[in-house]
Structure formats: structure tokens, C-alpha cells
Amino acid sequence: MIEQIDVFDEAIRHTHTGDPVTSYSAIEKLIESGEFNRQQAIVYDAWKRYPDTTPRELSELSGLDYYMIQRRRIDLINRKVLEETEKRRGGQMIMRVK
Numbered sequence: 368m369i370e371q372i373d374v375f376d377e378a379i380r381h382t383h384t385g386d387p388v389t390s391y392s393a394i395e396k397l398i399e400s401g402e403f404n405r406q407q408a409i410v411y412d413a414w415k416r417y418p419d420t421t422p423r424e425l426s427e428l429s430g431l432d433y434y435m436i437q438r439r440r441i442d443l444i445n446r447k448v449l450e451e452t453e454k455r456r457g458g459q460m461i462m463r464v465k
């Protein structure tokens with residue numbers, strides 16, 4: 368299972384210096400509502416169910432939104448619970464749950 372995250376630290380990590388204030392507000396709402404953690408858990412569980420797949424393949428197999436998978440993929444890599452393998456398929460890295 369994935370641990371809960373610190374709202375402020377995570378909001379800062381997911382925005383860029385040049386982002387408008389609305390980007391900060393959006394990520395804060397996503398985190399405070401629990402949706403951020405929920406999305407991470409859904410993507411993490413999907414990769415456990417469909418191991419060694421690319422983000423595109425995971426989207427097709429699981430029915431999850433491709434762009435949500437891509438956003439949460441980076442988060443899961445940073446949290447060291449998901450890793451890129453050295454293999455590629457269809458121009459994308461094959462991912463593996465640690």
C-alpha cells in the first residue's frame with residue numbers, strides 16, 4: 368500500500384515556478400480531497416495487476432485514462448514503488464512495480 372503524502376510538499380513538487388496560481392490551487396484541491404492518493408493507488412494497483420506493461424498498454428488493459436496514468440507514473444517512480452525497465456515497446460518504457 369502507498370503512504371499518505373504531505374499536502375504542501377507535494378503541491379510544490381507538482382507545480383513549476385512559472386505556473387499560474389490556479390495550478391497551485393488545483394493540485395492542492397486534488398491532494399486535500401484525497402483524489403491524488405486515490406489516483407496513485409488505482410494506477411499502482413493496475414500495474415500490479417498488469418505487470419511489465421507500458422503506460423499505453425496499461426490504459427488499454429485497465430480502462431484507465433492514459434493521461435492520468437502518465438501523471439501518476441512519475442509520482443510512483445519518485446516514490447520508488449514503480450520503476451522503468453530497460454525494455455521499450457511501442458516507443459514507451461515498460462514499467463514494473465518494485
